[in-house]
Amino acid sequence: MTDKEKFLGEFEHVLLLALLRLGQDAYGAKIRTLLKETIERDVSIGALYATLERLESKGLIGSFMGESTPERGGRAKRYFEVKAKGKLALKRSRGAIDLMWQGVSLSCEC
Template identity: 60%
Template sequence: MSKDKFLGEFEQFVLLAILKLDEDAYGSKVRQLLSESIGRDVTIGALYTTLDRLEGKGLLQSRIGEATSERGGRAKKYFKVTAQGQSALKRSKQALHSLWKGLALKAVH
């Protein structure tokens, strides 16, 4: 493995949600998908802190969409996972797979 840092669990969830949402990946949609998929209610502040951090690491790119009347004239900020972000996800998946391989959890009483 290289010196690249591994992604945290929540960072992985956010990147995967953005990949799933594709062209429709903006804050409230990411938050909604996380709630539906993993049952985790995330504050919008915590989500945007993570999005900003991932973008700062070069794992995400953002763009500002058109202003919409439904948002009082404000524009949505859309996110896209970069090639570097996809590589980081693959590394994390491979590392987890390697650790899980051959492991059977025992029942805890």
């Protein structure tokens, strides 16, 4: 099959990057905090997982359950990681945006 490559939604794009940045430590709450702190995007846990789930079902990321031995109690974490296919999608997406920005300058009015 032709593997009709779709484009990433913006939130998907940003989420993939969050996973890459967090590396070993990419799980729900951590991701949420990162997004909040770096780009002030304040998303709910539900929104977060829904998109992660979708990304996984598209094969762009993978996930696995971590050790169930937290310090003070609490359920085990589910860690996420970007797969090769996800990295490729990121490259494409970024590439397209960069191409479109070529020659555009917003230096002035706004």
